[in-house]
Amino acid sequence: MSSSSAELSAMRRALELAATAGVPLGPNPRVGCVILADDGTHLAAGLHRGAGTPHAEVDALTRAGDAARGATAVVTLEPCDHTGRTGPCSQALLAAGVRRVVFAQPDTTPAATGGAATLRAAGVEVEGGVLKQEARSLNSAWTFAVDHGRPFVTWKFATTLDGRSAAADGTSRWVSGREARRDTHRLRALSDVVLVGTGTVAVDDPLLTVRDDADRPVPHQPLRVVMGERSLDAGRKVLGDDAETLHLRTRDPQAVLEELYARGRQHVFLEGGPTVAAAFLRAGLVDEVVAYVAPMLLGAGRAAVGDLAITTIADALRLAITDVALLGEGSDATVRLTLTPTATPKEH
Numbered sequence: 001m002s003s004s005s006a007e008l009s010a011m012r013r014a015l016e017l018a019a020t021a022g023v024p025l026g027p028n029p030r031v032g033c034v035i036l037a038d039d040g041t042h043l044a045a046g047l048h049r050g051a052g053t054p055h056a057e058v059d060a061l062t063r064a065g066d067a068a069r070g071a072t073a074v075v076t077l078e079p080c081d082h083t084g085r086t087g088p089c090s091q092a093l094l095a096a097g098v099r100r101v102v103f104a105q106p107d108t109t110p111a112a113t114g115g116a117a118t119l120r121a122a123g124v125e126v127e128g129g130v131l132k133q134e135a136r137s138l139n140s141a142w143t144f145a146v147d148h149g150r151p152f153v154t155w156k157f158a159t160t161l162d163g164r165s166a167a168a169d170g171t172s173r174w175v176s177g178r179e180a181r182r183d184t185h186r187l188r189a190l191s192d193v194v195l196v197g198t199g200t201v202a203v204d205d206p207l208l209t210v211r212d213d214a215d216r217p218v219p220h221q222p223l224r225v226v227m228g229e230r231s232l233d234a235g236r237k238v239l240g241d242d243a244e245t246l247h248l249r250t251r252d253p254q255a256v257l258e259e260l261y262a263r264g265r266q267h268v269f270l271e272g273g274p275t276v277a278a279a280f281l282r283a284g285l286v287d288e289v290v291a292y293v294a295p296m297l298l299g300a301g302r303a304a305v306g307d308l309a310i311t312t313i314a315d316a317l318r319l320a321i322t323d324v325a326l327l328g329e330g331s332d333a334t335v336r337l338t339l340t341p342t343a344t345p346k347e348h
């Protein structure tokens, strides 16, 4: 049987519930669930509120009680089949006597996959793929990481019109305006790793925390990661206790992403400097670029990105612009470009 319009609208409701404000973006996917009666009534609804808390199906089934017997469970992710921090949702659905399960996105993680097969084998009617794209984009970083076996990488940098990220004397603090800095903190908060190289720590001594307008750190901080073989000097701000910090003693972007993925991280916010950015670009490991372009010229100074081993224009690394925004005004104005690297060179 294919899904009815009642199931479609229940799925829309489940997607809304999954996206409830305040639910963490990771490490677990955000999931919503509606228990639906044959006449289209929503008997109960539930959602997952983050790792360690009940899964969405269990939350909804608890609220439904006996009413779930013979009903349909509509859920944004294939019910899990594993005992992780909590028990398997497949078994919870069976124990509750649910007759039919409709889900959006298949769960392909090796640990949790298999719920649909288990339910079918036990005689439950199962249909997957309903509003699958919506569910995938709801948890875009989680989905990307599961599909690719590594975190999504956003490379952020601030530059002058002539591609400089610091002046000849090394000063860089006010390249971009106040609004752009606020925007950077907003984007940092959407990631679960802020990554720089040992060079940036040595030269700029950044704090790399997410701070509010009053410059206070917010409660949930991304992991700060410094990559590179050089040791970090004692007293560097990144070693303070405002957030956790991890030093990975390697220059290999692939190794860094493998390690971070193994630690359950899904979205890396790469903040430079030029050497680390170049290493990621050369390895094809940048998925999104956010460039803050300030209306100023320096003529000399540190380049925003290091050598990419490109010597002729035909080999340029090309990007597609997905968004342009003007942040701030007057002397504070900065243009934010959002771009995606394109795989194939532009035709001439």
Ligand code: AOF
Pocket: 028, 029, 030, 031, 032, 047, 048, 051, 052, 054, 055, 056, 057, 077, 078, 079, 080, 083, 084, 085, 086, 087, 089, 107, 109, 112
């Ligand atoms: C579901 N319903 O609401 C969620 C699921 O170790 P745990 O118990 O926290 O499980 C996390 C994994 O379970 C997660 O990576 C994903 O595969 C699945 N999440 N599954 O049936 C839910 N949040």
Ligand code: ZN
Pocket: 055, 056, 079, 080, 081, 087, 088, 089, 090
């Ligand atoms: Zn589950």
